[in-house]
Amino acid sequence: MQGFWSDKRVTVTGGAGFLGQHLVKRLEGLGAKVFVPRQRDYNLTTLEACLRCLLEHPCDMLFHTAAYYGGIGINVAEPAKLYYSNLVMGANLMEAARLAKVNKFVAIGTACSYPGYLEGNLKEEDLWAGPCHASVVNYGLTKKMMAVQAQAYKRQYGLDSIHLILTNLYGPGDSYNPDRSHVVAALVRKWVEAELGKAPSLEVWGTGKPIREFIYVEDCADAIVLAAEKYDDATMPLNIGTGIGTSIRELVETINSVTGYAGQVVWNVDKPDGAAKKVLDVTRMTQALDGWIAPTDLASGLAKTIAWYRANKAQADTKW
Ligand code: GDP
Numbered sequence: 001m002q003g004f005w006s007d008k009r010v011t012v013t014g015g016a017g018f019l020g021q022h023l024v025k026r027l028e029g030l031g032a033k034v035f036v037p038r039q040r041d042y043n044l045t046t047l048e049a050c051l052r053c054l055l056e057h058p059c060d061m062l063f064h065t066a067a068y069y070g071g072i073g074i075n076v077a078e079p080a081k082l083y084y085s086n087l088v089m090g091a092n093l094m095e096a097a098r099l100a101k102v103n104k105f106v107a108i109g110t111a112c113s114y115p116g117y118l119e120g121n122l123k124e125e126d127l128w129a130g131p132c133h134a135s136v137v138n139y140g141l142t143k144k145m146m147a148v149q150a151q152a153y154k155r156q157y158g159l160d161s162i163h164l165i166l167t168n169l170y171g172p173g174d175s176y177n178p179d180r181s182h183v184v185a186a187l188v189r190k191w192v193e194a195e196l197g198k199a200p201s202l203e204v205w206g207t208g209k210p211i212r213e214f215i216y217v218e219d220c221a222d223a224i225v226l227a228a229e230k231y232d233d234a235t236m237p238l239n240i241g242t243g244i245g246t247s248i249r250e251l252v253e254t255i256n257s258v259t260g261y262a263g264q265v266v267w268n269v270d271k272p273d274g275a276a277k278k279v280l281d282v283t284r285m286t287q288a289l290d291g292w293i294a295p296t297d298l299a300s301g302l303a304k305t306i307a308w309y310r311a312n313k314a315q316a317d318t319k320w
Helices: 017-029 047-056 072-077 079-099 135-156 183-196 215-229 250-260 283-288 297-318
Strands: 009-013 033-035 061-064 104-110 163-168 168-170 203-206 214-216 236-240 262-268
Touching: 009 017, 017 033, 017 215, 047 079, 047 297, 061 079, 061 215, 061 250, 072 135, 079 104, 079 135, 104 215, 104 236, 135 163, 163 215, 168 183, 168 215, 183 203, 183 250, 183 297, 214 297, 215 236, 215 283, 215 297, 236 283, 250 297
Parallel strands: 009 033, 009 061, 061 104, 104 163, 163 236, 168 214, 203 262
Antiparallel strands: none
């Protein structure tokens, strides 16, 4: 097989993590030679380890998917750890990438970087149009600094990079720990456990009104690979999402229909709602990726995720 990825040397930080493992699988399937640095060998919060990693394993392209992140709960509980680990990792890795002369740095960003109080779907040109939502500022802002660094490094050092802004992911291999998980994984676990325990009711956080966008993790990995190949504007981030908004209440209804759970859903309004709406505009993405749109609809993605979680529950529950 000869193609863009054949024999390309690629390093994926976070390659054993949720998104990273799907990305590695996809890249290897396309013929790339993938290296995944493990934390025990390379502590990427230090410049020394970042540089050592890239010199010991030279690569043409570096995907920085490693992140310390999670749902609304961890943003309340661990703002300082989110801030420090993500800011330092991003800054050091990009500095190491230019010192090691990596050809292209693919930064994985987040929709939490967007202003948290805008109307409508989020467009790349609005990235700086207001403050991040208070519930996610420590994660969102530090990821956004990678976009600033990328522009500076392009101008001064000529480092090629792209910054991809990802919406909420879900799927196999996610964190199903309730202290860390995002809403889909949290609800999948609650629903499956309610079924197993024949619970008459279960609890969901907030009012159910917030609107979110959910992309199946394998679709997201495909889009990242395409963007790495086709997109090269270091000065303009690119959204990666479905462009489809779903309220938490609709998400609950979809999980009910996929699982057949008929118990009562109790809304705990003492828990935070977070941003009222977080949905990406995917117009530029579709153009840049030659018409690509995420193929997996929410009900099908949830069915695959729930089937995976049922089959792998014991192992999934031990993961932080
Ligand atoms: P966000 O997208 O950064 O706000 O992060 P989350 O995925 O954690 O939360 C999205 C929305 O789902 C928020 O409005 C939460 O209140 C709501 N939600 C409902 N139930 C849960 C739950 O059990 N866990 C989490 N993490 N969120 C929940």
